[in-house]
Amino acid sequence: MRVDLFDFELPPERIALRPANPRDSARLLLLNGSETADHMVRELPSLLQPGDCLVFNDTRVIPAQLDGHRGEAGIGATLHKREGPRRWRAFLRNARRVREGDRIDFAHGVAATASEKGADGSMALTFLGDEPVELLLERAGRMPLPPYIAARRTPDAADAEDYQTMFAREAGAVAAPTAALHFTPQLMAAFAAQGVEHATLTLHVGAGTFQPVKVEDTVDHQMHAEWGRIDAATADRLSAVRARGNRLIAVGTTSLRLLESAAGEDDVIRPFEGDTAIFITPGYRFRAIDGLVTNFHLPRSTLFMLVSALMGRDRMQAAYAHAIASGYRFYSYGDASLLLP
Template sequence: MFDFDLPRALIAERPARPRDSARMLRVSADGVKDRGVRDLPSQLCPGDVMVFNDTRVIPARLNGKRGTASVELTLHLREDDSCWRAFARPAKKLRPGDRIAFAEDFSAIVEEKGEAGEVTVRFDRGGVALMAALETHGRLPLPPYIRHGEADETDRADYQTTFARTDGAVAAPTAGLHFTPELLEALDRRGVKRVAVTLHVGAGTFLPVKVDDTDDHRMHAEIGVVSADSAQAINEARAAGGRVVAVGTTALRLLESAAGEDGLVRPYAAATDIFIVPGYRFRAVDLLMTNFHLPRSTLFMLVSAFAGLDRMRAAYAHAMASGYRFYSYGDSCLLDRNDDDQL
């Protein structure tokens, strides 16, 4: 149902340059229309509010040694200033109490061992000092479908949004990668409001759904924050007739986690593991700007829930036939919510 075959040649290895020169597929009840990201202001109305995720990607992939054995960690969820959950390779021989050294003066202790290669590690420092050590010794964790996940110096800028502010993500909120200062200024001139929220995207976002029943899939939790000011701005815009436009599935998931049954967005500061599949009733978001996602992924399920499975399958077929570029560095689409497919 959520599977499709994508030619390898359509997976983008590098972003469009400049960022806002990417293509954008407009998906609505009227069908699909080929547009460009620079057309975004004309697709929105004065009074609409765009919600951006201002998380900043950290160099969350580390190579270390447990004794003489090599270990690679990919951090994915911060527990506190010095403690993180991580995916380890290989994880089989790791035990609680093991020390992993990343440099002569930088190490971590395994505190817990979970399922599917997950471990909890506590570093020998926290806060600003830990972030500095990650900048020195870590690597950006590119998704595995881009150059086998191996980032280079160019990715340090490319795989970061222009509005990234808050350290903590291990994957970029990729819909935001299309924005330039010029595009943001054009949206301002159009009268579109802008609001920032924070969801620290985890590496679990790359994992495919391997079970037949989506009820059996376990989402990895991610930390999100919606400030009181942001919640108020979103609610006021909607009350005045504006539409809420989520920039990326991360912003959408956070807004839906923070919204009540009445559709009002409340201040929020907690982990969320919301898993949205067809049949979900959306509360807060009216339009979604997002990239093209992997088959059998939770993100393709989410966009199918938002715009309708048949509509998204048709849109993806059009995108593939038209040579759109897929995944994190690829092109974009702008989706209307399809209430007919919701409970």
């Protein structure tokens, strides 16, 4: 499909630079079949049914952005995907000044050797020394805010908490599963009282989630691979939810993409561990999920294509036009939607 079919105009003032406070005070746009209605996130329990199951991503964002230098050249690095105990794939700022074998020195004595430039322009960074890379990043890295936020304000101490979900446990993401940023312990208690269940899986979100689609046709776009895991007990439980006639509601496109990667043609969710580069566009047959909680996405992005596949492109264009006209806040720190096809 033509990528320009997924374009729309978004006024810059609609981009949220801070999250709602408290988190569940964000607005929520409900699309339920042909119904469109304005709600608040804290009303979600009343919009779901007893026996439904929300599926969250428990990945934890690491301080994946580093500033350093090679000689006198300033070099920035955004880690993208782990490839080994000390090796990460990274996108470099000022990459033309870095050759394979070069050493890059970051803050606080942290250093890495660059190698193997990829077709996507990324390079492999192998961190030097014996300390665990996690400790090196805590010392020298910073929270990797999305470029559309970082370009408008400086990341600060508040982001270290604001950009983590309450479910964050498995360290490895370089971007937050932002739909889950809206959830609070009080909201989860309300779900439990309503008989709505929840489960977790792990997908380490990569920086590729922010990469623009640069081709003219979706068939030519190459997705970045991300690592995920659904254990056997969780897979069995999620399949049982649907088998008994209840709904699986993915919280975030990351949860949805991993669930769809783990589901077979028989619509059964099986254990999964490994990379997924699934690219969901209109015409895709969903096999694992019955609904989605998600934020509002960038024009021409793979995520807007995904929600268009779930609800229909014309439906989503109209919904986004309503959201823009009604003052909804967009992107990672913005408001949410509940999509029930």
